[in-house]
Amino acid sequence: MARAAVPGRLGDRLRWRIAEVAGRRVESATAVTLTLEIPDWPGHLAGQHVDVRLTAEDGYSTQRSYSIASASNGRSLDLTVQRTSGGEVSPYLVDELVPGDQLELRGPVGGWFVWRQQQTEPVLLVAGGSGLVPLMCMIRTREAAGSRTPFRLLYAVRSPSDLLYGSELRQGAPGLDTTYLYSREALKDSARPPGRITPEDLARGGWPPDFEPTCYVCGPTAFVEKTAAYLVLLGHAPERVRTERFG
Amino acid sequence: MAFISRGFHGRRPSAGTKLPPGQYETTGFPVLSAGPTPRIRKDDWQLSVTTETGKRHVWDWAGLMALPADSPTVDLHCVTKWSKFGTQWQGVSLDVLLADVETSAEHVLVTSYGGYTTNVPLADLVDGKAWIAYGYEGGDLAPEHGGPARLLVPHLYLWKSAKWVSGIELRQSDVPGFWETAGYHNYGDPWREQRYQGD
Numbered sequence: 512m513a514r515a516a517v518p519g520r521l522g523d524r525l526r527w528r529i530a531e532v533a534g535r536r537v538e539s540a541t542a543v544t545l546t547l548e549i550p551d552w553p554g555h556l557a558g559q560h561v562d563v564r565l566t567a568e569d570g571y572s573t574q575r576s577y578s579i580a581s582a583s584n585g586r587s588l589d590l591t592v593q594r595t596s597g598g599e600v601s602p603y604l605v606d607e608l609v610p611g612d613q614l615e616l617r618g619p620v621g622g623w624f625v626w627r628q629q630q631t632e633p634v635l636l637v638a639g640g641s642g643l644v645p646l647m648c649m650i651r652t653r654e655a656a657g658s659r660t661p662f663r664l665l666y667a668v669r670s671p672s673d674l675l676y677g678s679e680l681r682q683g684a685p686g687l688d689t690t691y692l693y694s695r696e697a698l699k700d701s702a703r704p705p706g707r708i709t710p711e712d713l714a715r716g717g718w719p720p721d722f723e724p725t726c727y728v729c730g731p732t733a734f735v736e737k738t739a740a741y742l743v744l745l746g747h748a749p750e751r752v753r754t755e756r757f758g
Numbered sequence: 759m760a761f762i763s764r765g766f767h768g769r770r771p772s773a774g775t776k777l778p779p780g781q782y783e784t785t786g787f788p789v790l791s792a793g794p795t796p797r798i799r800k801d802d803w804q805l806s807v808t809t810e811t812g813k814r815h816v817w818d819w820a821g822l823m824a825l826p827a828d829s830p831t832v833d834l835h836c837v838t839k840w841s842k843f844g845t846q847w848q849g850v851s852l853d854v855l856l857a858d859v860e861t862s863a864e865h866v867l868v869t870s871y872g873g874y875t876t877n878v879p880l881a882d883l884v885d886g887k888a889w890i891a892y893g894y895e896g897g898d899l900a901p902e903h904g905g906p907a908r909l910l911v912p913h914l915y916l917w918k919s920a921k922w923v924s925g926i927e928l929r930q931s932d933v934p935g936f937w938e939t940a941g942y943h944n945y946g947d948p949w950r951e952q953r954y955q956g957d
């Protein structure tokens with residue numbers, strides 16, 4: 512396992528900042544994207560997350576991590592939050608926040624689950640549900656940088672109506688191949704029956720191990736455990752498989 | 759003025775429990791790791807303690823099982839914000855493993871199968887504060903939670919409790935491990951909320 516590099520500006524990164532909700536976009540029945548304006552945002556790498564802190568009137572506070580969905584532009588960032596029913600924080604972010612509200616956060620955090628545009632090897636992205644968020648940031652960062660690095664995305668999601676960023680992904684980008692793996696309900700004309708991710712899915716939609724791709728796997732714990740184990744079974748070196756778990 | 763999140767009420771921890779700042783209670787057992795779970799057979803498993811002079815002490819699985827075991831019940835605090843109360847473990851205290859080791863080192867670099875590393879002051883591994891744990895809630899420790907054996911240092915954030923532990927290197931000087939190099943705190947005390955460098 513290689514050492515992860517730390518981006519600089521430490522003191523600046525760690526400061527709690529107050530962001531303003533500038534936009535709210537519904538992504539699916541259970542997910543929204545919040546655009547947050549942060550005047551002095553230091554920028555971020557693709558794959559990093561922020562820590563969000565909510566504080567009640569009596570001073571009680573709690574924190575959660577959310578991946579950054581948008582490519583770094585220096586002013587604002589997008590978070591895409593999936594509602595966990597009964598959850599303490601995600602229903603608040605999805606249902607309660609409206610443009611004009613403020614939200615406390617700090618970051619960017621994370622130096623290992625990141626893609627940098629200097630990387631030239633092929634990339635395999637494997638997303639389970641809302642695990643797509645940091646991977647979408649990598650796709651958008653690649654596009655914004657005009658990078659030609661070949662990307663393949665395998666996106667496991669319950670049904671077509673649960674897709675995040677559906678139209679953007681459908682539109683695609685040169686050098687990005689996207690495969691949808693529906694687990695419960697597939698499109699009518701789809702050749703693959705609905706079901707959980709399999710080693711065949713990864714062999715078909717991914718890269719041969721001898722291309723030495725870097726693989727990024729993100730999603731719920733069970734999905735990440737299984738997918739990472741399959742990738743190693745298929746011959747990918749464990750140190751080329753980077754994982755992030757939301758569970 | 760302190761910031762208030764409009765319309766946020768929050769959930770309070772259950773009675774009788776105390777959460778470190780910024781944490782929430784979970785009854786599940788989430789997983790944090792940076793890559794695939796290594797699969798290590800007990801037959802192939804070894805744990806070494808290496809001193810600053812290079813002297814190595816090695817235990818295989820049978821050797822570990824032959825040592826007196828403890829059954830600590832401890833609270834876990836993960837830097838990804840979850841805390842889990844009252845977890846039951848079985849394992850060997852580091853005091854037992856280090857009893858015959860001669861050292862004047864103050865720092866430890868813990869290494870794992872799969873290449874993970876983390877650094878901990880030696881003082882935090884002795885006096886009943888740390889174990890090599892191989893049992894969880896009455897069964898074997900599952901691979902995704904660090905089995906066959908992991909370090910357990912419950913008073914620090916859980917990334918210090920290296921899963922799939924393979925070595926304890928006693929050192930004169932401190933070197934940052936995997937997450938510490940990636941900007942996480944060198945010490946990681948959840949009660950002082952030492953998540954990141956500079957906290």
Ligand SMILES: Cc1cc2nc3c(=O)[nH]c(=O)nc-3n(C[C@H](O)[C@H](O)[C@H](O)COP(=O)(O)OP(=O)(O)OC[C@H]3O[C@@H](n4cnc5c(N)ncnc54)[C@H](O)[C@@H]3O)c2cc1C
Nearest residue numbers: 575576577578591592593595598599600601644757786838
């Ligand atoms: C590095 C990192 C990045 C993340 N990025 C994102 C992101 O981009 N978008 C996003 O929506 N979430 C993301 N998450 C998950 C997020 O931090 C919260 O865990 C999630 O929103 C649930 O919080 P909650 O307060 O609503 O639920 P909680 O009150 O924490 O949990 C309620 C119940 O749901 C269970 N639970 C918690 N999380 C999940 C889950 N993910 N799936 C199923 N059950 C769960 C808990 O065990 C509990 O029983 C990320 C997590 C990490 C660690």
